Amino acid sequence: MFSARGLTADNPWAEFQHEGFKFRVRQDGDGLMVELTGEPTLDEALNARGLSHKRDALTSADGRHTIKDEAGTIIGRFTATEAWVEVINDTKRPLPDFDPSKVRIERHRMSVTQGETSVFYEERLLNRYGDKIVILERDATAPAGAKVIGGYHGYGDDEWIDVARRVVTRGSW
Known part of the structure; x- marks a missing residue:
């Protein structure tokens, strides 16, 4: 103001x-x-x-x-x-490098079919996101890092690391 x-x-x-x-x-x-x-x-x-x-x-x-x-x-x-x-000036602010090893993922499952995930980078919370919980198909393997409860799982670690990459490399965190 x-x-x-x-x-x-x-x-x-x-x-x-x-x-x-x-x-x-x-x-x-x-x-x-x-x-x-x-x-x-x-x-x-x-x-x-x-x-x-x-x-x-x-x-x-x-x-x-x-x-x-x-x-x-x-x-x-x-x-x-x-x-x-x-x-x-035709210049852009240099964006930070991204290191996947600095990502920490916390999954929060409120029920078998509901979940959220907190994504951290360098121990700083980027955001808490809704997780897409789906049923594990017969003879399928859940994505790496996904928590399976009652045959349902959310996104794997790779999905959340990609989310962190997009946030960090845009410089919006």
Whole structure:
């Protein structure tokens, strides 16, 4: 939340940092105007590359901007920070390496047919997920690591390691 208290007509800007970038913000009618400091504005930087952006009904709820090229083709939807990093500077944040040996899986079975799994990476909880419990087919073998109760089992370790890999390599944990 932004509070304009303490700001004056002579000094209408409040400064802040986010994801390694310095910004300034000021009240602009019912909305806010945000600029990256020490750099051209987002509009200027995109225009210099033949690109434009607009927050529309599709993207305004999550703060994302639709960025288009000169032909009007959508090249992506980004937050202002993502636009600077991925479109203007054409750099991406390095994502962490993934080591499957650092994954820990805790299975929670509430009944024979209901279960959840907590997935940890480096002893940090990534999330607790619903497990898909299915009956073990005749003469079949349950996936490695899956807990079999009354002939029913959930996902095996490989499935949960893949879940952890997706979370960690996206850098969203």
